[in-house]
Amino acid sequence: MATDYDAPRVRDGEEEKSDNVLELDAARSRPTTDLLEEDTEAVDGHTLPGADLSDLSLEVRVVPKQADEFSCMSCFLLVHRSQESKPGTNICRDCA
Template sequence: MATDYDAPRVTESDEPDTSLEQLTASRKDTQSPAVDVEDTDTAESFELPGADLSGEELTVRVIPKQVDEFTCTSCFLVHHRSRLANAGQQLCRDCA
């Protein structure tokens, strides 16, 4: 059987069998005004500034700034001297 691929295809789904009123009514039925809230979105999961952290222990080892490092005057990060943009200013290459 030969098939004409240039002819428009007509299927049952192409023919509109529902009215605009039926479509808007079914749309309103499927939408819910309630918002889904997960259990993790509670106020207990947020840390407030100024919270008492006296019982917490530091888990990261802090090393003081070394002789071959500098603090950028723009981003305030500590970089190695090889990242220094100018000798006159204390700016890293990213900020320069």
């Protein structure tokens, strides 16, 4: 008996999926209002694109370069000494 290996397989307990265009269109046209209901309240801490943030100040704690760190001469990132490609080159492994 010849077997078509490209045909979709139906396992025991599964129903065959319908490829009828009319049934698929009817399923697609069902109302989706349940999916579209969203919480329209503003969320604290969420900024909208284009929002005016000029009254806010950014506070960042700056830590000076440590003895076991170096500044990569290629990407200018501050990385740990263990990430140096070759000793004394001041190039990180990512850039090498």
